[in-house]
Each structure stands twice: as C-alpha cells, then as structure tokens.
Amino acid sequence: MSRPPDDRSSELRALFFESAGELLQSLNEAGLELEARPADEEVIRRLRRAVHTLKGDSAACGFHKLSELAHELEDVLSPQVAQARGADLVELVLAAADCFGAMLTAYQRNAKLPSLDALRAMIRRLREEPGAVASPAEDTAHLPARFAWTEYEQLMISEAVHRGEPVYNIALRIDPNSLMRAAAFQLIRNVLHGSGTVIALRPEDNVAAATVDIVEAALASGQAEEKLLHHCRIPSIVSDVRIERVSAAQMPEHELLGDLLEAQAADLAVSAAGGAEIVGAAKPANPRSAAAAVAESTLRVDAARIDTVMNLVGELIIGKSMLNRTLTEFDQKHARDPVRAKLADAMAFQARILDELHKCVLKIRMVPVEQLFRRFPRVVRDVAKQCGKDVALEVSGQNTDLDKSILDSLAEPLMHLVRNAVDHGIEPADARLTVGKPARGTVYLNAYHQGTQVVIEVRDDGRGIDLALVRTRAVEKGILKADEAQRLSDQDALNLIFESGFTTASEITEVSGRGIGMDVVRTVMDRLKGTVQVSSQKGRGATFQLRAPLTLASIQTLLFRVGGRLFAVPLSSVVEITRITEVEIHKVDQREVLRLREQILTLVRLNHLSRLRSIESQPAKKKNFVIVIGAAEKRFGMVVDSLVGEEELVIKALPGEIVSTDLVSGASILGDGTVVLILNVPAILSRLARAIPLGAIA
Amino acid sequence: MKQFAALLRKDNQPVRYLVVDDSVFARKNLIKMIEMFGGEVAGEAGDGLTAIAEYNRSKPDIVLMDITMPQMEGIEAVERIVRQHADARIVMVSSVGYQENILAALQKGAKHFVQKPVKPEVLYEILRYVLSDDPAAAGAPVALAGEHRS
Numbered sequence: 130m131s132r133p134p135d136d137r138s139s140e141l142r143a144l145f146f147e148s149a150g151e152l153l154q155s156l157n158e159a160g161l162e163l164e165a166r167p168a169d170e171e172v173i174r175r176l177r178r179a180v181h182t183l184k185g186d187s188a189a190c191g192f193h194k195l196s197e198l199a200h201e202l203e204d205v206l207s208p209q210v211a212q213a214r215g216a217d218l219v220e221l222v223l224a225a226a227d228c229f230g231a232m233l234t235a236y237q238r239n240a241k242l243p244s245l246d247a248l249r250a251m252i253r254r255l256r257e258e259p260g261a262v263a264s265p266a267e268d269t270a271h272l273p274a275r276f277a278w279t280e281y282e283q284l285m286i287s288e289a290v291h292r293g294e295p296v297y298n299i300a301l302r303i304d305p306n307s308l309m310r311a312a313a314f315q316l317i318r319n320v321l322h323g324s325g326t327v328i329a330l331r332p333e334d335n336v337a338a339a340t341v342d343i344v345e346a347a348l349a350s351g352q353a354e355e356k357l358l359h360h361c362r363i364p365s366i367v368s369d370v371r372i373e374r375v376s377a378a379q380m381p382e383h384e385l386l387g388d389l390l391e392a393q394a395a396d397l398a399v400s401a402a403g404g405a406e407i408v409g410a411a412k413p414a415n416p417r418s419a420a421a422a423v424a425e426s427t428l429r430v431d432a433a434r435i436d437t438v439m440n441l442v443g444e445l446i447i448g449k450s451m452l453n454r455t456l457t458e459f460d461q462k463h464a465r466d467p468v469r470a471k472l473a474d475a476m477a478f479q480a481r482i483l484d485e486l487h488k489c490v491l492k493i494r495m496v497p498v499e500q501l502f503r504r505f506p507r508v509v510r511d512v513a514k515q516c517g518k519d520v521a522l523e524v525s526g527q528n529t530d531l532d533k534s535i536l537d538s539l540a541e542p543l544m545h546l547v548r549n550a551v552d553h554g555i556e557p558a559d560a561r562l563t564v565g566k567p568a569r570g571t572v573y574l575n576a577y578h579q580g581t582q583v584v585i586e587v588r589d590d591g592r593g594i595d596l597a598l599v600r601t602r603a604v605e606k607g608i609l610k611a612d613e614a615q616r617l618s619d620q621d622a623l624n625l626i627f628e629s630g631f632t633t634a635s636e637i638t639e640v641s642g643r644g645i646g647m648d649v650v651r652t653v654m655d656r657l658k659g660t661v662q663v664s665s666q667k668g669r670g671a672t673f674q675l676r677a678p679l680t681l682a683s684i685q686t687l688l689f690r691v692g693g694r695l696f697a698v699p700l701s702s703v704v705e706i707t708r709i710t711e712v713e714i715h716k717v718d719q720r721e722v723l724r725l726r727e728q729i730l731t732l733v734r735l736n737h738l739s740r741l742r743s744i745e746s747q748p749a750k751k752k753n754f755v756i757v758i759g760a761a762e763k764r765f766g767m768v769v770d771s772l773v774g775e776e777e778l779v780i781k782a783l784p785g786e787i788v789s790t791d792l793v794s795g796a797s798i799l800g801d802g803t804v805v806l807i808l809n810v811p812a813i814l815s816r817l818a819r820a821i822p823l824g825a826i827a
Numbered sequence: 828m829k830q831f832a833a834l835l836r837k838d839n840q841p842v843r844y845l846v847v848d849d850s851v852f853a854r855k856n857l858i859k860m861i862e863m864f865g866g867e868v869a870g871e872a873g874d875g876l877t878a879i880a881e882y883n884r885s886k887p888d889i890v891l892m893d894i895t896m897p898q899m900e901g902i903e904a905v906e907r908i909v910r911q912h913a914d915a916r917i918v919m920v921s922s923v924g925y926q927e928n929i930l931a932a933l934q935k936g937a938k939h940f941v942q943k944p945v946k947p948e949v950l951y952e953i954l955r956y957v958l959s960d961d962p963a964a965a966g967a968p969v970a971l972a973g974e975h976r977s
Binding site: 308309311315316319359362364366 | 923926929930933934938939940941942949952953955956959
C-alpha cells in the first residue's frame with residue numbers, strides 16, 4: 130500500500146480512522162434500528178449514506194479492499210431487499226460493521242487483513258434475491274437546508290413524533306424577485322401557522338428575514354404532505370419548497386450529525402484527491418454547502434495539545450498561589466504601602482481571568498457521555514442474543530458532560546457491568562413470566578452530575594444479587610472465613626463481588642463469569658479516584674453506581690498537617706470536621722473509635738498506616754482535630770494535628786518508583802514550593818474494610 | 828395579451844371582488860384584470876370606511892385593498908373586516924415602499940399581497956392560491972376547468 134510519508138497524509142489518515150470509527154458506529158445504530166423497523170426507508174437511506182461515505186473515504190486513503198467491500202455492501206442496501214429479507218440484511222449490516230472494524234484495525238497496525246469471504250458470501254446471498262438489482266436513485270432535494278434546531282426544539286419535535294403527530298421539516302426559498310422580504314417572511318409565517326403547529330422557525334423574526342433567502346421550519350401538522358406542499362408554494366413569495374417528514378427513527382440530532390460526518394468525509398475525499406477527482410462523495414445537488422458550514426465550526430484537535438494547555442494552566446494556578454503568598458508577606462512588611470492595594474487589585478483581576486481560563490480549558494475536554502452510551506445498544510443486543518434472552522436497553526442522561534479521558538477509562542468497567550446485567554442479572558423469559566415480570570428484561574443506563582462528580586448508573590430489572598450465594602462463594606474462594614462471612618453486613622457482603630477472583634456464576638459462560646470483571650471495575654474506579662457502589666433487591670434487580678470526578682486535572686482539597694508534614698484530601702470526600710479530646714477516643718478490638726453523635730467512627734492515624742510510619746507522632750495533645758471522611762457508604766475519622774486550609778490543587782501524578790504505597794494518589798506543589806501529598810481516600814477505606822486491626826499494620 | 832382560464836368559485840359562479848383604492852385609475856386597472864380572470868366586480872371603494880360598508884353589503888369572495896388611503900388606512904380596514912368576517916380573503920395591493928404597512932396588514936389577517944404596478948400573471952397566481960386556500964373547500968383548486976394559462 131502506498132503511503133506518502135508526509136505529515137499531511139498521516140494527518141489525513143488519522144482523520145480517516147476517526148471518522149470511519151464514527152461511521153461504523155452509525156452503521157451499528159442504523160442496523161439496530163433496521164431490526165426494529167425493517168422496512169424503514171429512512172434508515173436504509175442513512176445506512177447507504179454511511180457505507181457510501183466509507184467507500185469514498187477509504188478509496189481516497191488507498192484502502193481499496195475496504196472500499197470495494199463497502200461498494201458491494203452498498204449495492205444490496207435497498208428498501209426492496211429490506212422488505213424481502215429484513216432479518217438477513219440486519220445481520221449483514223452488523224457483520225459488516227464488525228468486519229470493517231477489523232479491517233480498520235488491521236490497516237492501522239499494518240497487519241494482515243482479516244478474511245472477507247464470510248461477509249462476501251452473505252452479500253452474495255442477498256444479492257441473488259430479486260429486487261436488489263436496481264438501487265433507487267436518491268431523491269435528494271436540491272434546496273440547501275440544515276434544519277439545525279436547538280436542543281429544546283429537537284425535544285419538542287421528538288415529543289410530537291412520539292405522540293404520533295406527523296412532523297415535517299420544511300425549507301422554503303423566498304423568491305429572489307421579491308422586494309419585500311420581511312413581508313414575504315410574514316406571509317410564510319402566516320401560512321405555516323395556518324397549516325399546523327410551528328415548532329421551530331429560522332429565521333426567527335422579520336428583521337432577520339430581510340437578509341435571508343431560505344426559511345426553515347419544523348411543523349407538526351395533520352395535513353397531508355401534498356397539501357402542505359401546495360400551501361407552501363405561495364405564488365410570488367416562495368420559489369422553491371422542500372418538505373421532509375421527520376420519522377421517529379431519525380431524530381434531528383442524528384440527522385445533523387450525519388450531515389456533519391458526510392461533509393467531513395467529503396472534505397477528506399476532496400483533499401485526498403487533490404481536488405482532481407472526488408471519489409464518489411460529490412453529488413452535485415446535495416445539501417453540501419450548508420453542511421460544510423456546520424463542519425467548519427467544529428475543530429478536531431489532538432488531545433495531547435489540549436493536555437499541554439491544561440498543564441500550562443495548571444502551572445499558572447500554581448504561579449497564582451505563589452504570588453498570593455508573596456502578597457501576604459508583602460502585606461505584613463509594608464502594610465501601609467499604597468502599592469499594596471494596586472498589587473492586590475491587579476492580582477484579583479488576574480485571578481478572575483485565570484479562573485475563567487481554567488474553566489474554559491476544562492470545558493474543552495468535556496464530552497457528552499452519549500459518546501460512550503451509544504455503543505451499548507449493540508452490546509446489549511449481541512449479549513442478549515447469545516444468552517437467548519430478550520433484553521431492552523433504556524438510556525437517559527446522555528447529555529451529561531465529563532472529561533474525555535475519564536469517559537474513555539469508564540468504557541471498560543461499564544462494558545463489564547452491562548454485559549453482567551444482561552447475562553447474570555436478567556432472568557430467562559420463562560423465569561421472568563413465572564414471577565410476574567414482563568418477558569422482556571430491561572437494562573437502564575443513566576448519567577447525571579452530582580456535585581463535582583459524575584454518576585453513571587447501570588440498573589437491571591433482573592433477579593438481583595443472591596447474598597447467600599455471595600457469602601458461600603466468598604468462603605469457598607478463601608476470601609473470608611465462614612463465621613466472618615455470617616457476621617458481614619448485607620452491604621459489606623454485596624461489596625465482596627468486587628474482590629478479585631470472585632464470581633457467582635455457577636458456570637463459566639462465554640459472556641461473563643470468568644471471575645474477572647468486577648474487580649477490574651473497582652480497580653479502574655480507584656485509579657480514577659472514583660467509587661463503585663452496588664445495591665440489590667432480591668427479585669427486583671441490581672443497581673451499580675459508578676462515581677468519578679468530573680475532571681482529573683484539578684481538585685478542591687483540604688490541607689492539613691500530621692507530624693509536621695503537609696497532606697491534602699479531596700474536599701468532596703470531607704463530610705465534617707470536629708475537635709475531640711483524647712478521653713473521647715475508645716479502644717474496641719484494638720481499633721481506636723470515636724462516638725460521634727450516634728455513630729461509631731473508626732479513627733485513622735496517618736502515622737500508623739503502613740509505609741507512612743516514618744512520620745513522627747507528636748506528643749498527645751489535649752485537643753485534636755478529626756476530619757470525618759466519607760466515600761460511598763463508608764466513613765472514617767482522620768486524626769490530624771492541625772488544619773491548614775482549602776486550596777485548589779493541580780494533581781501531578783507520582784511515578785511508581787517514587788511512591789510505593791497506594792495510599793497516596795498524587796502530589797501537588799504549593800505556591801511556596803512545598804510539596805503536598807494527596808491521600809487516596811478509597812484506598813484507605815479499602816484497607817480499613819479488610820477487617821484487619823490497624824495495629825497489625827502499624 | 829395573455830389568456831387566463833377563468834377563476835371560478837366552487838359552485839362554478841364567477842368570483843366576486845371588492846376593489847378598494849383611492850385612485851380611480853388603479854381601480855380601473857384592477858377591474859380590467861379581474862374581468863380577464865372571469866371575475867365579477869361586486870363593489871368598489873375609495874377609502875377604508877366605505878370598504879367596510881361595501882364588504883358588509885356585497886360579501887365578496889376577494890378584497891383587493893390598497894394600503895394607503897384617506898379616512899381610514901388599509902390596515903385598519905383589514906383589521907375591522909377580519910374581526911367581523913374571519914374568513915375574509917383580503918389581498919393587499921401596495922408599492923414597495925410600504926413594506927412595514929404590508930407586514931402589519933398580514934399580521935392583522937390579510938391573506939396575501941401584491942406589488943404595484945400589478946402584473947396580471949402575478950395577481951392571477953396569487954388569486955388562485957388565495958381562493959384554493961379555503962378550509963371549507965379542503966384545498967381543492969377552484970374550478971380550474973383543466974387548462975392552464977398559456
């Protein structure tokens with residue numbers, strides 16, 4: 130394969146792989162939709178578009194095998210085939226998505242291509258079917274329109290569609306000869322309002338209309354399309370009309386995304402071919418110009434560059450606190466100096482800008498969780514099919530934003546949880562029916578923000594987790610002794626599933642039950658400074674909650690001193706701070722505990738925890754501070770010598786060779802150059818949870 | 828001169844027009860066109876007040892209304908007529924300079940507008956559209972006898 134070594138083409142290739150990944154995703158999605166509504170022409174059209182774009186792009190990048198295969202696939206994607214052989218076509222599309230995916234990986238790694246025979250055979254079988262010969266020419270309209278509705282409008286549209294009201298996207302070109310544009314627009318508005326409910330309208334008012342050629346509207350109307358068309362052809366006002374019915378499947382955001390991808394792909398093809406020959410991507414009468422305009426407002430940037438900016442901003446924040454400390458010193462020495470006030474003003478100004486900048490950079494890294502969720506419909510379908518179950522997936526909170534790198538790390542644990550929910554959680558249909566549940570099981574994915582954390586929930590309406598079984602297994606696996614297992618609270622027993630090597634599945638299936646999985650979930654969440662929580666109701670299902678910080682880059686912390694050293698804990702995990710005298714500390718089971726109101730709180734002394742023991746403990750004072758720290762359901766109190774204050778810290782990861790304990794998650798540098806260790810709260814908790822008296826470690 | 832297929836009402840009767848303009852010449856010009864379209868002049872008025880009286884008397888199918896007139900402006904006449912007769916079909920006639928007024932008239936319920944100087948073929952299409960836009964008639968084109976204008 131020829132691959133010019135220059136930068137331009139490697140950038141192009143990177144772009145190709147990225148956009149091809151998205152195309153495969155839409156192929157998967159459309160395939161699933163096709164399964165739900167086999168004869169939906171809109172879905173077929175979208176499928177064709179995705180395959181077509183892939184064909185053009187891959188040819189432009191010199192991946193001819195992929196391009197040929199896409200071409201063959203495109204030929205069989207017709208409404209006729211879908212009608213005659215719907216189920217087969219779905220299988221083909223999904224298989225093709227997998228096959229294309231494998232090919233892309235192979236291209237990316239310069240590896241050998243996978244065998245394409247199976248897919249070719251599938252295509253051939255479908256092609257032999259009559260009716261698939263002629264692919265209908267796409268009846269794309271000629272009027273450039275974007276129908277770029279706002280989120281709210283999209284919501285209104287999809288609501289109307291789901292209520293069963295026909296919704297139409299209408300584009301009208303104001304007659305170029307019309308000299309009274311504002312009046313023309315008003316008339317169009319009158320006509321639209323007379324024909325149904327106008328959900329969205331561009332432009333929005335008469336003033337803007339004076340400069341606009343094309344009016345776009347989303348209209349819910351019970352009138353027949355033909356009649357609408359007649360109404361919209363207003364003589365001497367409207368020279369051109371395009372009406373598209375919005376189908377339930379094709380929600381406008383997807384439509385927009387499709388256009389965007391297409392435009393991008395076209396750009397790719399154009400630049401690849403040097404403008405000389407545009408590979409299959411240019412249909413002259415397409416809504417290209419408008420879509421291209423959308424594409425231009427999005428910018429693909431290498432994530433590493435954003436990270437660099439992020440780091441620099443982090444350094445600036447450190448610089449800010451350096452300045453602040455200097456100012457405090459200056460204050461003390463020259464309290465009456467008029468320069469002081471000026472300096473303080475300038476710094477306040479700078480701090481405000483810096484704050485803004487920090488927020489902006491954080492926002493760049495934020496992506497909607499939808500990017501992760503969208504791969505799950507396919508996962509659920511495949512796993513359910515393998516297990517012979519009927520499982521639906523319901524997704525909500527897709528628009529919740531979180532840091533891209535966190536999102537990427539969550540993919541694996543979430544995959545485990547969803548697979549588990551389908552495989553272990555949901556019962557077979559007959560078992561469900563006997564307990565009075567609908568035969569079809571449901572897995573719910575939800576995401577939302579809570580404070581500085583993002584919460585992702587995986588819930589199923591299956592059998593729930595069998596606690597007795599968990600206890601038995603834990604004893605069998607030697608994780609616990611029998612009597613310990615019985616003493617364990619239900620919640621603690623439930624948490625056993627996160628221990629490494631644990632599984633309740635009585636047999637190992639292909640899907641899950643290899644005993645890895647849950648502990649992977651926990652490991653990943655720990656690494657992210659997040660938590661995983663599980664709750665279960667027997668017979669009603671289980672819920673897993675993944676909590677992760679919104680962003681990894683900086684956190685609000687509470688600084689404190691123990692034995693002369695400076696430490697920090699994330700402020701989000703601090704529940705309260707209290708002062709105690711030594712006499713309030715009791716010893717139970719070799720552990721120090723504190724009775725705080727009605728709760729018994731385990732106390733932790735940092736100088737007792739392993740590997741931090743080099744810290745000198747101070748002679749017992751009369752009064753000590755106790756920071757009550759909570760993560761998930763667990764609480765503990767940390768005895769500290771003194772509190773220093775709150776500070777926003779930029780976390781610097783510590784290389785493994787410097788820190789050999791997992792109790793510290795990172796370090797940061799204060800403005801005066803002091804190094805602060807940031808404690809890893811989940812790690813401390815899990816150490817406590819191992820039911821080993823702390824004295825044994827110290 | 829162009830030939831136009833007659834614009835007729837649902838009951839195959841000629842469409843009846845009320846022509847409102849303070850210029851006699853403009854009225855004559857419009858009436859000539861109406862006759863070309865196979866219509867019938869139900870009444871004429873030179874100002875808004877008279878227009879309202881004429882409307883109530885003759886109950887026309889279409890009103891062609893000038894926008895600037897003495898006594899009562901076209902906009903106000905539109906508002907009053909539409910308030911009494913919600914199904915009134917009023918087409919505003921105006922020169923380009925009065926876009927604001929046209930806009931106001933459309934907001935008050937005028938069905939369409941046509942620019943002066945009025946071209947017969949433009950007016951014909953507009954009338955055809957306005958006549959077809961009849962909720963009771965369910966959008967059926969008004970008796971167009973099959974053939975189009977040549």
